[in-house]
Amino acid sequence: MKLNDTTAKNSFRYSWLLGRVYPYIKPYMSRVILGFLVAIPVGALEGVVAFFLKPYLDYVVGQKDLIFTICNHTYSISWSTLALSIPFAVVLFALLQGVLRYLNSYLTDWTSQKITNGVKIALFNKLVYMDSSFFDENTSGVIITRYLSDPDAASTGIVTNLKEIATNVFGAISLIAVMLYSSWRLAIIGVLVLCVAFVPVAIIRKKIKSTSNKNMVIGGNITTNFNETYIGNKVMRAYGLEERQKERFTTQIHCGFTNNMSLVKRAGWMSPLMYLIASFGIAIVLGYGTHLITTGKMTAGGFASFVTSLLLLYKPIKSLGNTLTNLQTIFVALGRVFELFDIKPEITDKQNAINLQELKNGIELKNVSFEYVKGHKVLKNINLNIRKDETLAIVGNSGGGKSTLVNLIPRFYDITDGSIMIDGIDLRDYSTDSLRKNISMVFQDNFLFSGTIKENILMGKPNATEEEIQNAIQSAHLEEVIAELPDGINTVLGERGLTLSGGQRQRVAIARAMIRNSAIVILDEATSALDNKSEAVVQKALDNLIKNKTVFVIAHRLSTIKNADRIAVINEGELVELGSHEELINIPNGQYKALYEMQFKKQEAN
Numbered sequence: 001m002k003l004n005d006t007t008a009k010n011s012f013r014y015s016w017l018l019g020r021v022y023p024y025i026k027p028y029m030s031r032v033i034l035g036f037l038v039a040i041p042v043g044a045l046e047g048v049v050a051f052f053l054k055p056y057l058d059y060v061v062g063q064k065d066l067i068f069t070i071c072n073h074t075y076s077i078s079w080s081t082l083a084l085s086i087p088f089a090v091v092l093f094a095l096l097q098g099v100l101r102y103l104n105s106y107l108t109d110w111t112s113q114k115i116t117n118g119v120k121i122a123l124f125n126k127l128v129y130m131d132s133s134f135f136d137e138n139t140s141g142v143i144i145t146r147y148l149s150d151p152d153a154a155s156t157g158i159v160t161n162l163k164e165i166a167t168n169v170f171g172a173i174s175l176i177a178v179m180l181y182s183s184w185r186l187a188i189i190g191v192l193v194l195c196v197a198f199v200p201v202a203i204i205r206k207k208i209k210s211t212s213n214k215n216m217v218i219g220g221n222i223t224t225n226f227n228e229t230y231i232g233n234k235v236m237r238a239y240g241l242e243e244r245q246k247e248r249f250t251t252q253i254h255c256g257f258t259n260n261m262s263l264v265k266r267a268g269w270m271s272p273l274m275y276l277i278a279s280f281g282i283a284i285v286l287g288y289g290t291h292l293i294t295t296g297k298m299t300a301g302g303f304a305s306f307v308t309s310l311l312l313l314y315k316p317i318k319s320l321g322n323t324l325t326n327l328q329t330i331f332v333a334l335g336r337v338f339e340l341f342d343i344k345p346e347i348t349d350k351q352n353a354i355n356l357q358e359l360k361n362g363i364e365l366k367n368v369s370f371e372y373v374k375g376h377k378v379l380k381n382i383n384l385n386i387r388k389d390e391t392l393a394i395v396g397n398s399g400g401g402k403s404t405l406v407n408l409i410p411r412f413y414d415i416t417d418g419s420i421m422i423d424g425i426d427l428r429d430y431s432t433d434s435l436r437k438n439i440s441m442v443f444q445d446n447f448l449f450s451g452t453i454k455e456n457i458l459m460g461k462p463n464a465t466e467e468e469i470q471n472a473i474q475s476a477h478l479e480e481v482i483a484e485l486p487d488g489i490n491t492v493l494g495e496r497g498l499t500l501s502g503g504q505r506q507r508v509a510i511a512r513a514m515i516r517n518s519a520i521v522i523l524d525e526a527t528s529a530l531d532n533k534s535e536a537v538v539q540k541a542l543d544n545l546i547k548n549k550t551v552f553v554i555a556h557r558l559s560t561i562k563n564a565d566r567i568a569v570i571n572e573g574e575l576v577e578l579g580s581h582e583e584l585i586n587i588p589n590g591q592y593k594a595l596y597e598m599q600f601k602k603q604e605a606n
Contacts, residue, residue, distance in 0.1 A: 003142045021154075031110065034107060044174040051178045057304050112159045132413060165327070194278070225248055281310070285310060360388065365382050370413065381417075386552070393566070409522060410439045411432055443524045446508075457472060476514055477538075506541075520551075569584070569592045
């Protein structure tokens with residue numbers, strides 16, 4: 001699946017999305033609930049100032065005592081007492097609201113980070129088991145954006161925005177309550193106007209989905225550009241590609257700007273429109289309020305309290321509109337996240353898959369065909385029988401399918417037609433874990449992970465003993481390299497092991513394969529990128545690695561090929577010749593003979 005082709009088709013199915021994200025929220029539900037409970041008084045306290053304005057203006061400014069009756073008992077509070085207590089109460093409630101806001105903010109950030117971490121871990125657990133074809137089809141930038149940025153956008157914001165909604169809703173409710181307390185007639189007008197003000201939010205939501213999806217693609221392309229600039233820096237320098245990279249990056253940045261501004265143009269008028277609608281409401285309230293005061297149906301203090309509540313209400317309503325807009329962006333990101341969860345690897349174990357304990361007889365390829373792209377076969381009806389402890393060299397024209405063939409053995413890809421049998425059993429009947437544990441691979445450009453040399457070697461066998469480690473180092477001719485390093489085997493390597501030379505990296509990779517001690521060894525042009533001196537040392541290490549093993553070797557070195565038990569010549573995806581060096585070299589007009597005379601004869605002469 002190409003991740004660029006995302007649609008976030010479920011981004012408007014809110015209950016479905018919340019149901020999918022709930023398992024990641026559930027472990028922290030107690031804190032989420034506590035956060036919501038704290039959000040209620042935080043919002044409710046918004047109406048305190050407006051509430052106290054009525055008694056302050058009606059009694060303190062008017063210098064009248066407050067007289068009220070509770071349970072047939074009449075109570076009186078002097079205006080002077082109110083003059084002292086109301087400002088003190090306002091400060092006290094503001095202090096309480098500040099403490100609750102801090103607590104709410106801490107709880108929100110804590111739960112958001114925990115939920116985000118849970119989603120990222122679950123996504124990464126899916127990512128590491130994706131097929132090789134998945135990584136072939138998608139750039140590193142898109143994968144990074146989808147697996148890191150989308151969970152951040154979705155998980156981090158969902159709790160924050162839902163709590164923000166709770167705070168604003170209860171803030172609005174408290175202010176509406178003050179408005180009702182001041183005048184139910186004016187309150188009806190105010191609430192109706194605010195309902196109309198929400199119309200723009202509903203209009204903009206579909207544009208958010210389109211913009212968010214485009215931003216994901218643009219962000220992925222930008223990250224890919226950074227990765228390519230970093231990894232391909234030597235090629236960029238050698239071919240003077242700096243301007244090309246700059247132009248691509250500038251274009252991507254401008255595309256992102258244009259895409260974002262298209263949303264800003266549509267969303268930007270939301271706030272002014274809401275303000276305009278609210279202004280009409282305020283104008284109506286002022287006119288009708290004046291009438292209520294002049295007719296004695298409302299006090300000046302009640303009117304001031306109402307107007308203050310209405311003005312304060314604009315803030316949570318506006319925030320609520322912005323939060324709902326943000327929430328739609330989050331739901332789009334959530335839709336993309338759960339698209340990732342729904343991607344199924346093509347290569348999976350069968351139910352009741354058996355474990356491959358050891359190679360007993362050999363490996364057989366029967367009418368094997370393979371295609372990366374439907375309708376374009378890379379391998380065509382390959383038939384091979386490789387005996388246990390036999391070395392098979394694979395040669396042929398570049399792009400003829402040699403690497404593809406060896407990549408089918410550990411089941412990096414599944415064949416299109418035919419079957420690959422190990423000890424008479426289709427390899428798809430084995431568990432992939434047990435299959436790959438019986439295979440060691442050394443590639444042309446071996447990848448070393450960040451960490452120490454020892455950690456990279458132990459990746460072949462994490463529970464290896466110290467004696468096994470030392471044997472692997474000696475067999476890989478790695479002792480001199482380790483002796484020259486400042487911290488020996490515990491030297492920390494740079495990213496991708498680039499602090500070592502190509503030959504040194506190959507020997508670390510061979511030690512990693514050596515310590516695995518698996519029955520099947522695959523060498524994919526393991527010495528082709530090395531100079532003669534490095535190649536000679538690495539070849540000695542490889543000779544130690546393949547002793548008493550079943551070996552598939554794609555090689556360009558004549559001695560490796562001549563020493564193989566048999567040689568398979570693969571051209572244009574077909575097995576055209578098979579036999580020993582002596583057999584193949586004596587075929588008149590044979591393809592191996594032509595290849596030998598063109599590529600290998602000079603090596604023999606040297």
